[in-house]
Amino acid sequence: xxxxxKVDTEESKIILNAFDDNVNYKMFLESLxxxxxxxxxxxxxxxxxxxxxxINDLKIYNNQ
Amino acid sequence: xxxxxxxxxxxxxxxxxxxxxxxxxxxxxxxxxVNFADDVKASTIITETAVNVVGQAYxxxxxxxxxxxxxxxxxxxxxxxxxxxxxxxxxxRQSRFNRDMAQGALNIDSSEFNTQVLQLTAPKxxxxxxxxxxxxxxxxxxxxxxxxxxxxxxxxxxxAAKAAAAGYTADLAGVDGVLSRVLxxxxxxxxxxxxxxTTVTAANIAAEYAKIFAAVKPESFEAAELPVxxxxxxxxxxxxxxxxxxxxxxxxxxxxxxxxxxxxxSYNGVVIEFVPxxxxxxxxxxxxxxxxxxxxxxxxxxxxxxxVDNDSDVMFxxxxxxxxxxxxxxxxxVLYGG
Numbered sequence: 024x025x026x027x028x029k030v031d032t033e034e035s036k037i038i039l040n041a042f043d044d045n046v047n048y049k050m051f052l053e054s055l056x057x058x059x060x061x062x063x064x065x066x067x068x069x070x071x072x073x074x075x076x077x078i079n080d081l082k083i084y085n086n087q
Numbered sequence: 088x089x090x091x092x093x094x095x096x097x098x099x100x101x102x103x104x105x106x107x108x109x110x111x112x113x114x115x116x117x118x119x120x121v122n123f124a125d126d127v128k129a130s131t132i133i134t135e136t137a138v139n140v141v142g143q144a145y146x147x148x149x150x151x152x153x154x155x156x157x158x159x160x161x162x163x164x165x166x167x168x169x170x171x172x173x174x175x176x177x178x179x180r181q182s183r184f185n186r187d188m189a190q191g192a193l194n195i196d197s198s199e200f201n202t203q204v205l206q207l208t209a210p211k212x213x214x215x216x217x218x219x220x221x222x223x224x225x226x227x228x229x230x231x232x233x234x235x236x237x238x239x240x241x242x243x244x245x246x247a248a249k250a251a252a253a254g255y256t257a258d259l260a261g262v263d264g265v266l267s268r269v270l271x272x273x274x275x276x277x278x279x280x281x282x283x284x285t286t287v288t289a290a291n292i293a294a295e296y297a298k299i300f301a302a303v304k305p306e307s308f309e310a311a312e313l314p315v316x317x318x319x320x321x322x323x324x325x326x327x328x329x330x331x332x333x334x335x336x337x338x339x340x341x342x343x344x345x346x347x348x349x350x351x352x353s354y355n356g357v358v359i360e361f362v363p364x365x366x367x368x369x370x371x372x373x374x375x376x377x378x379x380x381x382x383x384x385x386x387x388x389x390x391x392x393x394x395v396d397n398d399s400d401v402m403f404x405x406x407x408x409x410x411x412x413x414x415x416x417x418x419x420x421v422l423y424g425g
Contacts, residue, residue, distance in 0.1 A: 040240075047238030048246070076283050077239055084237045084246035 041069075041077055048084045090174045094182035101183035105203045111320065111363065113213040115220060116384055120315070120360050121377040124163060127409070128382055131163045135376070135415040161273070163380035165409035168219070168260040170212055173395060173403045176200070195400065201392075205404060209388045212406045216387045218363045220379055220412050221317070223264035226257035228271050235271075241281050244270060248425050251367055265317070265377060266368055268414045269422055277425075278417045280304075284367055284424035289328040293340035295423065296354045296369075302421045303357075303371055310373075314419075316359040317370045323361045326352060369423035378413040 039046045039054040055064060061081065065074045115121060124131065141153035176195040179185065184197035233253055237246035252270060269277045282302045287295050299316065307314050326341045342353045352359045357371070364370065381387070386408035395401040414420065 041238070042240045044240050045238075045242035046240050047236040047243045049236050051238070073239075076285060079285075080237070080239060080246045080283075083250050087237070087246060087249060 090178045097183045113217040115217045124380040127380040163411045163413045165411040170406040213388045219262045223258040223262035224255045224267045225261040279422040282423045289325045292325045319364045367424045371421040376415040380411040382409045
């Protein structure tokens with residue numbers, strides 16, 4: 024899986040890979056285009072094991 | 088605390104010995120699972136060193152300097168911990184323990200109580216010391232961890248680890264144990280090699296240990312001292328269940344040799360030691376770089392008892408020891424669940 028992906032938006036934001044070194048959830052979530060379905064994005068772009076972990080850990084993060 | 092006792096007035100015989108509660112022994116001390124720095128009265132500096140060497144093309148001319156020694160000091164500063172409870176032997180006068188009390192109303196001392204009940208204080212204190220050593224979190228470190236921003240990759244703490252650290256009861260004596268030191272190293276997130284974790288079950292424990300094993304630096308296995316996997320107690324049962332699965336799903340992933348106290352469980356040649364590490368975490372590191380600093384390891388398993396005042400029957404039990412956990416070479420350690 025590529026570590027970074029260009030997305031066509033007005034500002035052409037770079038979506039960060041949540042598993043890259045020194046990328047925290049704040050940076051990851053801010054890199055997603057506005058209105059992105061985070062869970063769907065994760066399921067489509069990560070392995071099943073990574074997605075399971077990420078979805079669960081982000082739920083905990085959002086409650087902190 | 089006074090004696091909590093539901094006695095039956097002694098009417099005849101009483102079975103001996105008295106049945107004791109089940110508790111974990113302090114294997115960390117008994118088996119020497121880490122490096123013990125005894126005779127540490129107060130602050131003691133522990134230093135780690137490495138040397139970077141960089142080969143350059145020979146020119147015959149004066150070369151620029153490249154590489155050099157890298158040193159790191161950490162201070163072991165043991166916290167002083169005290170346990171104390173008081174009681175009155177009078178509470179035993181109507182019970183089985185009156186059988187060995189000397190004649191005379193002043194005499195309410197029971198040697199059976201001393202040897203079979205009070206003596207339990209020593210191993211229980213020792214067990215608590217072990218718990219503090221591995222799983223203690225000071226309130227200050229909990230606050231520091233709470234201030235970190237979670238993330239999934241190397242260089243961030245997982246939200247699950249943050250939640251776990253916040254959920255532990257802060258150690259009353261302010262002890263930071265091994266996990267605390269690894270997660271938060273002095274002023275920042277620890278430099279551990281991170282392996283993200285999940286809920287470990289008998290069905291996935293082999294796969295999870297494979298991830299942990301794969302994350303260990305390869306050169307660690309060529310060194311004179313091999314790393315050890317420090318795992319929560321509960322993993323022992325999961326490992327044995329996984330090894331003994333029936334039918335097609337059976338895979339002997341863990342090697343189990345010996346029995347009882349001599350039992351050794353390993354994964355791909357790496358010994359697993361079961362310690363009171365919080366559930367959800369496994370730490371892999373060389374034993375020699377994890378320091379258990381104390382004034383005297385004998386303190387942990389001993390206690391003092393006597394009368395509080397000469398003109399009363401109130402007795403006290405006290406244990407005092409010092410303890411600090413220090414983890415060196417943090418960048419070599421693998422933390423599952425961190």
